[in-house]
Amino acid sequence: MRSPRRSSITLRMTAMIDVIFLLLIFFVLTARFRRPEQFLPIQLPSMQSQLQRLDVIDPLRISIQPTITGCKVQIGNNPVIENIDIEREVIDACLADFAIKLSSIIKEHKRSVSDPIEISCHDDIQWDHLVKIYNILYALGLNDITFDLSRQP
Amino acid sequence: MTRTLFIPFLAVLFIYSIGTGADPNSLPSAQDIQAKAELARQIINDFLNNTFELRLRYEYQDKFLNGKDRDNMTIHAQQTSMILSQVLQGQNDIRQTIENYEGNDWDERYGVTGLWRKLFADSQLTSWYKCRIDYYLALAIDRQDQKKLAESLVDRINDKENPFNHNGAKLLNYKLMMLINPEDTENYYSVRSAVKTLLDKYVSSEFKLDDVYFHAAIFKLKLNKQATADQLLKLYNLLKSSEFADNTELNLKLALAEMTMVRKPSCRILKEVIENHPDRQSFAANLILTELEYLYENPDTFKSHLEGKTVYELALAGQYIIDNPVPYKNLLNAVCSQEIFQTPLLLFAAAKAYQPTNSKKSLEYYIRSATAQHSRPDPFLNRKPDEIAKTAALIAYQMYYNDSNYALLAAKTLGLYTQLAGDNADEKIQYALARLLITTQQDVEARNLLQKISEKKGKYEFHAKMDRILQALKSKPDKESIKIIKKELEAITLEISPQDTFNSKIRLGAIKLYCQLQLEIPDQLNAQDVIKLLGKVTGFDQEIIGRYRSIAYRHLNQLTQAAAEIAGILNRANPDIVAEAETVILEASEKIDTFQDDKSFSMFISDLNKLVEFRMKASDSDTDQYKIIQAEFLSFDKQNKQNIRLSSNIIRSMEAGFSGNIDWLRCHARVLMAQDQYDMAARTWGRIANSVVSDKESDLSSSYRWWRAKYYQLYCWAQIETTTARQVMHAIDVLVSSMPDTHPYWNSKLDNLQKKYQLLSITDFTDQ
Numbered sequence: 001m002r003s004p005r006r007s008s009i010t011l012r013m014t015a016m017i018d019v020i021f022l023l024l025i026f027f028v029l030t031a032r033f034r035r036p037e038q039f040l041p042i043q044l045p046s047m048q049s050q051l052q053r054l055d056v057i058d059p060l061r062i063s064i065q066p067t068i069t070g071c072k073v074q075i076g077n078n079p080v081i082e083n084i085d086i087e088r089e090v091i092d093a094c095l096a097d098f099a100i101k102l103s104s105i106i107k108e109h110k111r112s113v114s115d116p117i118e119i120s121c122h123d124d125i126q127w128d129h130l131v132k133i134y135n136i137l138y139a140l141g142l143n144d145i146t147f148d149l150s151r152q153p
Numbered sequence: 154m155t156r157t158l159f160i161p162f163l164a165v166l167f168i169y170s171i172g173t174g175a176d177p178n179s180l181p182s183a184q185d186i187q188a189k190a191e192l193a194r195q196i197i198n199d200f201l202n203n204t205f206e207l208r209l210r211y212e213y214q215d216k217f218l219n220g221k222d223r224d225n226m227t228i229h230a231q232q233t234s235m236i237l238s239q240v241l242q243g244q245n246d247i248r249q250t251i252e253n254y255e256g257n258d259w260d261e262r263y264g265v266t267g268l269w270r271k272l273f274a275d276s277q278l279t280s281w282y283k284c285r286i287d288y289y290l291a292l293a294i295d296r297q298d299q300k301k302l303a304e305s306l307v308d309r310i311n312d313k314e315n316p317f318n319h320n321g322a323k324l325l326n327y328k329l330m331m332l333i334n335p336e337d338t339e340n341y342y343s344v345r346s347a348v349k350t351l352l353d354k355y356v357s358s359e360f361k362l363d364d365v366y367f368h369a370a371i372f373k374l375k376l377n378k379q380a381t382a383d384q385l386l387k388l389y390n391l392l393k394s395s396e397f398a399d400n401t402e403l404n405l406k407l408a409l410a411e412m413t414m415v416r417k418p419s420c421r422i423l424k425e426v427i428e429n430h431p432d433r434q435s436f437a438a439n440l441i442l443t444e445l446e447y448l449y450e451n452p453d454t455f456k457s458h459l460e461g462k463t464v465y466e467l468a469l470a471g472q473y474i475i476d477n478p479v480p481y482k483n484l485l486n487a488v489c490s491q492e493i494f495q496t497p498l499l500l501f502a503a504a505k506a507y508q509p510t511n512s513k514k515s516l517e518y519y520i521r522s523a524t525a526q527h528s529r530p531d532p533f534l535n536r537k538p539d540e541i542a543k544t545a546a547l548i549a550y551q552m553y554y555n556d557s558n559y560a561l562l563a564a565k566t567l568g569l570y571t572q573l574a575g576d577n578a579d580e581k582i583q584y585a586l587a588r589l590l591i592t593t594q595q596d597v598e599a600r601n602l603l604q605k606i607s608e609k610k611g612k613y614e615f616h617a618k619m620d621r622i623l624q625a626l627k628s629k630p631d632k633e634s635i636k637i638i639k640k641e642l643e644a645i646t647l648e649i650s651p652q653d654t655f656n657s658k659i660r661l662g663a664i665k666l667y668c669q670l671q672l673e674i675p676d677q678l679n680a681q682d683v684i685k686l687l688g689k690v691t692g693f694d695q696e697i698i699g700r701y702r703s704i705a706y707r708h709l710n711q712l713t714q715a716a717a718e719i720a721g722i723l724n725r726a727n728p729d730i731v732a733e734a735e736t737v738i739l740e741a742s743e744k745i746d747t748f749q750d751d752k753s754f755s756m757f758i759s760d761l762n763k764l765v766e767f768r769m770k771a772s773d774s775d776t777d778q779y780k781i782i783q784a785e786f787l788s789f790d791k792q793n794k795q796n797i798r799l800s801s802n803i804i805r806s807m808e809a810g811f812s813g814n815i816d817w818l819r820c821h822a823r824v825l826m827a828q829d830q831y832d833m834a835a836r837t838w839g840r841i842a843n844s845v846v847s848d849k850e851s852d853l854s855s856s857y858r859w860w861r862a863k864y865y866q867l868y869c870w871a872q873i874e875t876t877t878a879r880q881v882m883h884a885i886d887v888l889v890s891s892m893p894d895t896h897p898y899w900n901s902k903l904d905n906l907q908k909k910y911q912l913l914s915i916t917d918f919t920d921q
Contacts, residue, residue, distance in 0.1 A: 054832065054835055054870060054873075056839070056866055056870045057883075057884050057887050057888070058888070079892075079893060108890060109887055109891040110883070110886040111891075112883065
């Protein structure tokens with residue numbers, strides 16, 4: 001009689017490798033990437049900004065307040081220049097109107113795109129509205145937009 | 154008294170020297186005898202003259218009304234009697250000497266010449282004189298001695314060896330009999346009856362109308378204790394037709410008899426006597442007064458006694474005391490309580506009597522006297538109704554002056570005076586009345602009177618005009634009326650001369666009021682009028698003029714002149730000046746930027762610094778505010794490095810407590826500008842602009858302070874090296890375009906700034 005032989009356990013790597021490559025291909029094809037935040041021209045206040053930047057041109061103040069049907073946008077503070085109602089159901093039309101009015105105001109005030117805009121919004125407004133309004137500002141080329149965190153509209 | 158006894162005293166010495174010390178060998182001559190006789194006559198005449206009034210006063214009521222009269226009579230009579238005794242003794246000595254003379258020429262000396270008989274007659278006469286004097290002495294001495302003396306006199310008159318047989322002696326005898334048996338004795342009526350019979354017989358049978366006749370007739374009527382007016386008048390007419398018509402004593406005796414004996418009060422005789430003998434008026438008046446005083450000692454019966462008096466008698470008495478009625482004030486008060494005696498004279502006398510002690514009562518009497526004198530003038534009172542009323546007016550005003558509760562009374566009294574005086578009224582009193590009418594709120598009357606006084610153009614013309622104006626202002630006049638008032642005030646100020654000291658207060662008041670009215674609210678036209686008027690007038694205190702000029706210049710927005718005016722009259726003691734200095738400082742602090750282009754700007758800053766220092770010394774309040782303002786003013790003086798340093802030190806020292814204060818910030822910003830720290834200055838101006846916004850100033854677009862902050866922010870930012878001209882222009886464009894309205898001054902400043910940087914931007918561009 002022959003002596004019993006030790007049997008070795010081995011992994012069948014080829015199949016595993018095949019599976020891994022399959023998974024890899026799957027994720028590569030299905031992956032979607034978020035745009036990095038730094039592409040949005042928001043000027044966040046830094047620690048030393050008050051000392052560094054001297055604003056002689058008063059920012060054009062845009063106040064956003066929630067309403068039952070959507071929100072109300074007030075352009076200008078003292079004095080108030082324009083009030084625009086943004087209604088949820090016809091939001092696109094309202095936003096267009098807002099854009100036109102804002103554009104004419106900017107032109108009237110001889111403001112340039114680098115002149116400051118200050119947004120002041122109520123805590124209860126919808127993000128959707130804020131974002132859409134912001135997009136309009138951005139679309140108009142305005143690049144100095146700040147949020148007024150010190151006071152409620 | 155001493156003088157009247159001097160001659161008799163010399164006479165006594167003379168008699169003594171010749172009577173006792175005479176040489177027994179020297180015989181008396183005719184002159185000696187005559188001298189004695191004349192002396193005796195002189196003595197009796199002197200006595201009668203000196204006691205004339207005393208005797209008549211006794212005759213008036215058959216008694217002495219006061220102890221003084223009694224004592225005077227006693228002294229006179231005693232001394233005269235003693236002197237006459239000496240004369241009589243002298244005459245007796247002469248008689249003795251002649252009797253003892255045994256010379257052969259006795260007959261030649263004393264017989265044929267009649268000297269002996271004369272001497273006898275003279276000594277008899279002297280004795281008679283002494284009897285008369287002793288009678289008066291008897292009247293004055295006390296009862297016990299009186300009876301003794303009277304009896305001795307009766308014995309003397311009826312002396313067996315040398316009786317007095319003439320009518321005068323008889324009358325004296327009758328009088329002595331009545332004196333010995335007065336009314337309260339049991340023999341009175343029988344003696345009186347006997348005396349009356351004798352007197353009747355004498356009076357009816359006597360043909361010779363000598364003075365004794367009339368004395369006897371009066372004595373007879375007195376015994377009856379009453380007489381009719383006709384009886385006395387008849388006797389008086391008889392006297393007037395006799396040789397004694399001018400005998401004062403008899404006339405007065407009859408007048409006095411009429412006053413006391415006639416049942417229905419009458420003084421017809423008295424009136425006529427005084428008309429004929431005006432020099433005796435004061436005696437009669439004094440007599441009446443003495444009797445009144447005597448009667449007033451019993452106030453209960455005084456009223457009934459007064460009913461027996463006539464108005465004429467009281468008028469005489471009143472006239473007598475009119476110059477000094479004070480001692481008789483109670484008596485006059487009692488007399489004036491009777492309606493019949495409420496004559497202007499007596500009321501006036503009563504008023505005068507009460508004047509030193511009781512003004513109210515005095516005033517009441519003066520008013521009544523004036524009114525009475527006006528309605529029925531009193532011939533005894535030589536004062537016009539308005540003169541009396543004037544005295545009343547002065548008293549009333551003094552009462553009001555001491556106690557304002559008398560205002561109404563004073564007004565009424567002064568009104569009475571002006572009414573009585575008419576056009577001749579004293580202007581001062583008229584004016585005082587006008588003031589009282591205002592005080593007692595009789596505005597219509599006051600206005601009319603003031604108008605009258607102003608039209609009179611007298612001493613109080615301007616006072617009246619001024620009061621009228623003040624009265625008009627009280628009634629809240631409309632704009633047109635105020636215009637008229639201002640014109641009147643201007644006229645007053647210009648018409649009164651600076652040298653007129655009487656109206657100086659009015660002038661000052663007028664100009665002050667004019668300026669106050671004109672400068673009440675800021676109005677350029679009014680302010681110009683004030684400046685014009687103040688330029689014309691002189692003689693005023695510079696503090697007053699300077700202050701009003703300062704206010705006027707402020708209203709004209711000429712702060713530089715205003716500061717100069719007030720800086721020239723600084724006086725810490727004058728609160729108006731301190732207040733005006735504060736106003737100028739605060740206004741200048743607010744508007745100083747608008748004056749930077751002024752030629753006198755440096756002088757302006759200097760004046761403002763002076764004002765601030767003055768203000769800080771004058772008051773401890775708000776010192777920090779004024780320190781900041783001072784620092785602000787100093788910061789304008791860029792050429793003076795010391796001032797800039799001082800300004801910076803002040804600001805830094807206050808940083809801890811004031812860093813949020815907008816005034817401190819503004820001043821800090823200016824200091825930074827003066828130190829060329831434009832970056833910090835711009836930031837500070839930005840903070841200031843934001844503070845104005847956060848203060849929610851109602852109309853930002855026209856806010857001077859906001860535009861100022863924005864302008865300086867832009868200006869300072871423009872000075873920073875990194876700032877380009879285009880940026881400046883753009884910022885100005887945005888600022889101006891984004892506001893619906895602009896402030897005119899700052900708009901022009903921004904305009905200039907923009908033009909400057911426009912030129913610079915062209916230069917930059919061409920350089921590029």
